[in-house]
Amino acid sequence: MNLDTLYQEVILDHYKNPLNKKLSPTFDAQVHHINPSCGDEITLNLTAVDGVITAITWDGVGCSISQASVSIASDLLVGKSFEQAEAISDDFVELMQSKGKKVGDEAVLEDAVALAGVSQYPARIKCALLGWMAIKDASIQAQTK
C-alpha cells in the first residue's frame, strides 16, 4: 500500500488552507463533536434558508484527514437542500466503508473523492467522518428548530 493513495495532494492542500474554518457569529444549529479514540474535536455552525444549507463554518483540531474532510464537506454541501446533502453524505459514508473497492463519483463528491484512499486504513475512517457526522447532526437540529 502506497501512502500517497492516502495523502493525496488535494487533502494536504485542504489541510494547509482549510475552507470555512472560522465560526460564524450566527447559526441555526451549533454542534460539538469529538473523536474519543484520538481526541480530535470540532465545533460546527450550520445555517439554512428554506431547506437549503447556506453556510457551514467550523473550528477544531485534528489530523490532516479529519481537517481536510470537514473543509471539503463544508464547501461541497453549501447550496444543497437537506435531502441532497444527506444523499451526498450517504455516498461518502459508503465510499469510506468500501475497503478500497470504490473510487467515488466525482460528479457527486467532487474533492471528497480524494479521500477514497482512507477506506483502506480502517483506523482513519472515523477521522474522515468526524466533520460529516457533525454536519449531519447539525442538519437534523436545524430542521427541527
Place this chain on the structure above:
Amino acid sequence: MTFNPIEVRKDFPIFTRTIRDGKRLVYLDSGATAQKPQSVIDAEVDFYRLHNAAAHRGAHQLAEEATDLFEGARAKVAAFIGAAVDEVVFTKSATESLNLVAYAMGNAPVGNRFHLSTGDEIVVSQMEHHANLIPWQQLAARTGAVLRWFDVTPEGRLDLSQIPQLITDRTKVVALTHQSNVLGTINPLSEIVAAAHAVGAVVVLDACQSVPHMKVDVTELDIDFLAFSGHKTVGPTGVGVMWGRSALLEELPPFLTGGSMIADVSMTTATWAPAPAKFEAGVPNMAQAIGLGAAVDYLSAIGMDVIAQHEHALTQDLLAKLLDINEVAVVGPLNMGNRGGAISFTVAGIHPHDLGQFLDSQGIAVRTGHHCAWPLTRSLGVPATTRASLYLYNSVEDNDALIDGVKSAMRYFK
C-alpha cells in the same frame, strides 16, 4: 553475559515477520502492549493441549494439574513483586484490578475501614490513566466523597508541595500511577506514602508501566494495593494482578460474587472465603495466569535490573536524538532522573495521527492520541502526542529508525 537486545528479539516470534511490504518491524508501542516470548506462548498452549480442567474443582488428575499450575503461577507472581502468595489476586486486567478495589470499597458498610461517605476524600493525580481516574471519580460520585488531585508541573512531575493541602485527616485513599504512560515520569512515592499512612489512608498504586520495566517490591514501597497487567509484562492478554496487604484484603468486601469465592451459602446469605479466593469468583483465567507465570520467569531470568538499565540507556539515547530535531518538542521530563522509557513528543506542523501513519508505512509502530489520559494532555495544551515506548527487545537501531522516520515525515508533510 552481556545483555543484547538483538539476541533477546530471537525469543519473540513476532520479530520474524515483516510489516507493510517487507519492512523490518520496529515495535515502539510496548507501553500499549508488549510482544510475547515463545515460552509464554508455549505455556498458554500447553495448558490447553495437556492440562486443561477447572482449577480448584473436580477430583481428577487434570483438575489437580490445572490447580497446581494456576497456584504455581500465583507463587511466581508473588515472588516477582515481593508479596505473600495469598495477597496476589488474578483479574482479567489491570483495569479490572483497579475497579475491583474501587467497587469493593464502595460495598464497604458503615464501620468498615473502607466505608466512604460525604466529607471523605480520595486523592489522585492529573497524570492518571483513565483506568486509575474514572473508577475513583465514579466512586466519589456514588459515595459523596470528594475527588482531589495532584497537579502536574510543566516539566511533567507531580507537584509534591501540595502534599500537606491534599493529604489530610479527610483522606481515605491515595491512588497514583507509579510511572506515567504518557510522560514517562516515575513518581517518587516515599513522601506521599508516609503522609497517607500518617492520616490512616491507603495507597493504591497503578504499576502497569513500572512492573514490566523495573524491580518493584511492594514491601519496600510500603504501599497497600497494587495493580498491573499481564499483557504489558510480556504475558498474555486477559490477565491482570491485584495485590493487597493481607490484613486489608481480609477487611475489604468482595466485588464480584459467585462460585468459589464463598465459605458458606444459604438461600438468603453467604460468607466469604479468605483472599485470594474471595476476589476470584468463577472459574479463573487459568491459561492466561499460567502464561503470566512464564512471563515473569522469562523477565526474572534476564533480571529486572538489567532490563531497567538497558531501557534507561536507550531512553537517554532517544531523548537526545529527538531533541536534536528543532521541530520536536518532548512532552515529559527531559532529565533522566526518575524517568522511564515512554517518550511522548510532538512535531511542529504534523498531527500525531499523520506522523503515526507515516511511521507505520516505514514499519515503525508507535502510539498516537491522548493515550487514555485526556485530562493530562488537555492540561498540557497538547490535544494529542506521538509516543514511543521502549522495552527489552528494542535497540539503538530502533531509535535511529524512528529518528529517520520523523525526518522523512517532515519532508513528506512539508
